[in-house]
Amino acid sequence: MLLLPLPAGATLPRAASVPGGVALLPLGPATGTAAPPRAWFGEQPVLVARRDGEWVAVVGLALDTPPGRHELLVQPPPAVVAASPAGEGAAAASTRVAFNVGAKEYPAQRITLKDSSKVDLSAADLARAETEIAEIRRLQRHWRAADDTDLEFIVPAEGRMTGRFGLRRYFNGAARSPHAGFDIAAARGSPVRANAHGIVLASGDYFFNGRTVFVDHGNGLLSVYCHLDRVDVQAGDAVVKGQRLGLVGMSGRATGPHLHWGVVLNGALVDPQLFLAARGNRR
Ligand SMILES: [Zn+2]
Numbered sequence: 001m002l003l004l005p006l007p008a009g010a011t012l013p014r015a016a017s018v019p020g021g022v023a024l025l026p027l028g029p030a031t032g033t034a035a036p037p038r039a040w041f042g043e044q045p046v047l048v049a050r051r052d053g054e055w056v057a058v059v060g061l062a063l064d065t066p067p068g069r070h071e072l073l074v075q076p077p078p079a080v081v082a083a084s085p086a087g088e089g090a091a092a093a094s095t096r097v098a099f100n101v102g103a104k105e106y107p108a109q110r111i112t113l114k115d116s117s118k119v120d121l122s123a124a125d126l127a128r129a130e131t132e133i134a135e136i137r138r139l140q141r142h143w144r145a146a147d148d149t150d151l152e153f154i155v156p157a158e159g160r161m162t163g164r165f166g167l168r169r170y171f172n173g174a175a176r177s178p179h180a181g182f183d184i185a186a187a188r189g190s191p192v193r194a195n196a197h198g199i200v201l202a203s204g205d206y207f208f209n210g211r212t213v214f215v216d217h218g219n220g221l222l223s224v225y226c227h228l229d230r231v232d233v234q235a236g237d238a239v240v241k242g243q244r245l246g247l248v249g250m251s252g253r254a255t256g257p258h259l260h261w262g263v264v265l266n267g268a269l270v271d272p273q274l275f276l277a278a279r280g281n282r283r
Helices: 078-083 123-140
Strands: 022-029 038-041 047-051 054-060 068-075 095-101 108-111 160-163 168-171 182-185 191-193 198-206 210-218 221-228 244-247 258-265 268-270
Touching (some): 054 258, 054 268, 198 221
Antiparallel strands (some): 191 244, 221 258
């Protein structure tokens, strides 16, 4: 795995060391053209960015991350290891960086679906949904080293924000998995745009998510666009920020036309709003 340094001017997401948030962990000075340290959270490699002359691990925290103490495994770049007086190997030089994840209580949302077949699944639909969920999880763990990951997103559709990230959802009164994305209600057929540049990793038509596009921004950062009416890109396409990926729709499990936008960081679905430009978020 080759990890390249990001540009010096990387704008980082807002730090929120809570389930569904992003922890920013300083990893030491970034000097000259030196390669960044490498970092892992559990099994997943972690994005490392350069900010104000230091390396910062940008760690995605899944909604089911238990609050409390966690550790990042950090390995210095090969050049630093070779120059160390002890001449130790890379494996011996690994360190652990401890950090704390706070608790966060997200609000509840109650949704009524007239089509109960999307709530109480038949055996065939359940089997299909489970297969798709496994495939989606595999896509979310995708890693591609890149030296130009853009961490400052634009909103991918114009419309009314109707569902915040993290909502604890009840469908027809029954508790379901929390809302791991950001919903924007918009007219069917309005454009869905790439929130940052990247490469289309996959597209598919899923039971819950409907017509869906995955864009890989590099270094474990991905965006997922769901419930589309039409998809205009295919796997392997390079897309620029603002490029149309498809049209807003209500395919899959949706109560009306909207874009469900998910953001994945080191395999974890995190709050997309942390990546949107806001006052005080610029370096
Ligand atoms: Zn949604």
